[in-house]
Amino acid sequence: MRLRIISNMIFFQSAVWTANTDSIYPRPGRGGGPARTHTAPVEALMLLARRGRYDVVLTMGARCSLAYGLLCALLGVVSRQVMCELFIDRARPRNFLWRLKVFLYRVAARRSLGILANSSAEVKPLARRFGVEEERVLYVPMHTNIHEPHYEESDGDFIFSAGRTWRDYGTLLRAAPMIRGRMVIICGKDDLADMRVPESVRVLREARRELYLDHLRRCALVVLPLLPVERATGQVVLLEAMALGKAVVASDVGGVRDHLRDGVNGLLVAPGDAAGLARAVNRLLEDRAEAERLGRQALKDVLDEYTIERHAERKLAAIGRLYERFARGA
Numbered sequence: 001m002r003l004r005i006i007s008n009m010i011f012f013q014s015a016v017w018t019a020n021t022d023s024i025y026p027r028p029g030r031g032g033g034p035a036r037t038h039t040a041p042v043e044a045l046m047l048l049a050r051r052g053r054y055d056v057v058l059t060m061g062a063r064c065s066l067a068y069g070l071l072c073a074l075l076g077v078v079s080r081q082v083m084c085e086l087f088i089d090r091a092r093p094r095n096f097l098w099r100l101k102v103f104l105y106r107v108a109a110r111r112s113l114g115i116l117a118n119s120s121a122e123v124k125p126l127a128r129r130f131g132v133e134e135e136r137v138l139y140v141p142m143h144t145n146i147h148e149p150h151y152e153e154s155d156g157d158f159i160f161s162a163g164r165t166w167r168d169y170g171t172l173l174r175a176a177p178m179i180r181g182r183m184v185i186i187c188g189k190d191d192l193a194d195m196r197v198p199e200s201v202r203v204l205r206e207a208r209r210e211l212y213l214d215h216l217r218r219c220a221l222v223v224l225p226l227l228p229v230e231r232a233t234g235q236v237v238l239l240e241a242m243a244l245g246k247a248v249v250a251s252d253v254g255g256v257r258d259h260l261r262d263g264v265n266g267l268l269v270a271p272g273d274a275a276g277l278a279r280a281v282n283r284l285l286e287d288r289a290e291a292e293r294l295g296r297q298a299l300k301d302v303l304d305e306y307t308i309e310r311h312a313e314r315k316l317a318a319i320g321r322l323y324e325r326f327a328r329g330a
Helices: 015-020 040-053 062-075 096-110 120-130 169-178 209-218 235-243 274-286 288-305 308-326
Strands: 005-007 056-060 081-084 114-117 137-139 159-162 183-187 201-205 221-224 248-251 267-269
Touching (some): 005 040, 040 056, 040 062, 062 096, 096 120, 120 137, 137 308, 159 209, 183 209, 235 288
Parallel strands (some): 056 081, 081 114, 114 137, 159 183, 183 201, 221 248
């Protein structure tokens, strides 16, 4: 049975996805996505208006998922909802507003078919936070945003790190004096603001994606220092680096662990271990053949498992499993 799926997702780069789903946004011609997107409440209303013609309503993002789920609850209609791109906040203030937010999300989640997670490590935390059985939370591996993965020869001798969410740049800066090479970091405007930056490190803030990709292509290797949090983080940069055949040294945390195998397609180090991070980076700087071996295996893994179309196939299959198990005649 081919499910009829409607979503607020803009995933038009996948032919598999667009052939099997509809979006509240019109499919673009050449040149990209829609000129503008709607607010979460408007997206929820648009999905609600269309839900009767579809088997599944896939809501992307916490706000749209909550708005749509609550609208269905208030109206007393079956939501037919699958939620995705929900994240666990690190801080847990436990005040009234936080508890109210959690309560409302649980109302929506318990009436849904289930949740799609970006990391296997997120399955249990998402189930606990949203008050649903673990069977209703399915992990779908992410995809690379590099449309044509290939091996990119390095023409630079620098180490590259990038990203904003839950980065452990403090550990990276402590490791920098022990690393035998220069480093470039692309980060957010407020990152590293109160940290002493060694002379061997150049920091670029709020850089354009073109500049980020230029550094990613030219670097000798990529370093991803990450904080040990319950939510997936670092996967976008990780999979883009792998798609260009770059050797990656990363913190051994959830999300990364789904894609990187220590000594096979990259190197994993314990979170917060500056000395261990420096040793791993120096090892690959000194042994470029080993770095190339890891990078080429990383590229092979992306081509086999983490392309846009492979992700679309897996997401559709996960939605199908949730529908078969929990639709109950919806």
